[in-house]
Amino acid sequence: MNMGMDAAGWIVTAIAILLTGISKAGLGGALGGLAVPFMSMWISPRDAVAVVLPILIVMDMAGIRAWRGKADWGDLRMLIPAALLGIGLGTLAFGVLSDRMVKIVLGLIAIGFTADRLLRGGKAGGDGARPSSRGFAWLCGAGSGFTSTLAHAGGPPIMAYLLGRRLPKESFVATSVFFFTVINLAKLPFYLSIGLFSRDTLLMSAMLLPLVPVGVWLGLRLIRRVPERPFYLFATLALGLSGVKLLWDGIVA
Numbered sequence: 001m002n003m004g005m006d007a008a009g010w011i012v013t014a015i016a017i018l019l020t021g022i023s024k025a026g027l028g029g030a031l032g033g034l035a036v037p038f039m040s041m042w043i044s045p046r047d048a049v050a051v052v053l054p055i056l057i058v059m060d061m062a063g064i065r066a067w068r069g070k071a072d073w074g075d076l077r078m079l080i081p082a083a084l085l086g087i088g089l090g091t092l093a094f095g096v097l098s099d100r101m102v103k104i105v106l107g108l109i110a111i112g113f114t115a116d117r118l119l120r121g122g123k124a125g126g127d128g129a130r131p132s133s134r135g136f137a138w139l140c141g142a143g144s145g146f147t148s149t150l151a152h153a154g155g156p157p158i159m160a161y162l163l164g165r166r167l168p169k170e171s172f173v174a175t176s177v178f179f180f181t182v183i184n185l186a187k188l189p190f191y192l193s194i195g196l197f198s199r200d201t202l203l204m205s206a207m208l209l210p211l212v213p214v215g216v217w218l219g220l221r222l223i224r225r226v227p228e229r230p231f232y233l234f235a236t237l238a239l240g241l242s243g244v245k246l247l248w249d250g251i252v253a
Contacts, residue, residue, distance in 0.1 A: 009042035017055060017208050021215015022222060024059045024177065025066060033153025037110045037242040041249070045102040045151070046094070050201040052152050053187060055208055060181035062216045070174035072167060076182075078137035079144075079161070083154070083183050086145025091190040093150065102150065103250035109153045110243025116156045117236040137161060148183055149190065 005013070016035040023034070035055075039048035097105065140161035148154030158179060162172050191197060 005042045009039070012038050013208070014211060017211045018215045018218070020056070021059050021212055022219035024063050024180070025216040025219030033109065033113060033147070033151050033155055034239050036151045036153065037106050037239065037246050040103060040106055040246055041242065044099055045106055046099070046196055047201050049150070049152060050191060050196040050198070051204045051208070053184060053191060054202070054205040055212060056152060056180070056184045058209060058212050059216060060177065060184055062212070063177040064181055066220055067170070067174035067177050070170050071178040072171050072175045075137065075162070075165065075175055076179060078134055079141035079158070079179055080182050082138040082141030083145035083148070083179070084186055086142035087149050087183065087186055087190055090146040090149025091194060095194055100250050103246045106151045107243045107247030107250060109147055109151050110239050110246065113153060113156045114236050114240030114243060116160070136164070145183060149187060154180065154183065
C-alpha cells in the first residue's frame with residue numbers, strides 16, 4: 001500500500017511528521033499544519049487529513065502529560081466552544097469542495113501561515129499577560145477550528161490570539177497543547193460522518209506512528225536548547241513552498 005506515494009513522498013512526509021511532533025511538544029503545535037500540504041502533493045488532500053489526524057491525537061496525549069497543570073483555562077473556556085463551531089463549518093466545506101478546490105484552499109492556508117509567521121516574527125512570551133478579548137477569542141477559535149478541519153492548520157489563528165495575550169512561554173505552549181487536544185478529538189466524529197477514513201489511510205497512519213515518540217522527545221529537549229526563531233524560519237519557509245506548489249496544482253489541474 002502506497003496510496004500514490006513514492007520514496008520522495010515518504011521521506012518528505014516523515015520529515016513533516018517529525019517537525020510536527022517537535023512543534024507540538026516544544027512549541028505548542030504552531031506548525032501542526034505542516035504535514036498535510038506536503039502529503040497532498042502525492043495523495044488526495046482528504047486522504048492526507050485522514051492519515052494525519054490519528055497521529056496528531058497520539059502526539060496530543062504525549063503533550064498533555066508534559067504540560068499538564070500549566071494551561072490557561074480562562075482562555076480555553078472561550079476558545080474551545082468557538083473552535084467547535086469552526087469544525088462544523090469546516091466539515092460542511094469538506095463536503096462541497098472538490099479535491100482541486102481543497103488543494104487551492106490548503107495552498108492559501110499554507111501561504112497565509114508563512115506570511116503570518118514571517119511578518120510577525122516575534123516570540124510568544126512577554127513581560128506580563130494582557131487582558132483577553134472575548135470577541136477576538138471567538139474569532140480566532142472559530143478560525144482555528146475551520147482551518148484545522150480542512151488541513152490540521154489551526155495554528156495561525158491561535159498563535160495570533162496567544163501572542164496578543166503575551167503569556168509566559170510555558171503557559172503559551174501548554175494552552176495551545178490542551179486546545180488542540182480537544183479540537184483533534186472533536187474532529188473524529190465529523191471525519192467519520194463524511195467517510196474520510198479508510199483501511200489505507202489507517203494503515204498509513206500506523207506506519208508513521210513510530211515517528212511520534214521521536215518527534216515529541218526532540219521537541220521537549222529542543223525547547224530548552226534551541227532558539228525558537230531559527231526553527232520557525234526553516235519550517236515556515238518549507239511550508240510556504242509547499243503552499244505555492246499546492247496552489248499551482250489546484251489552479252492548473
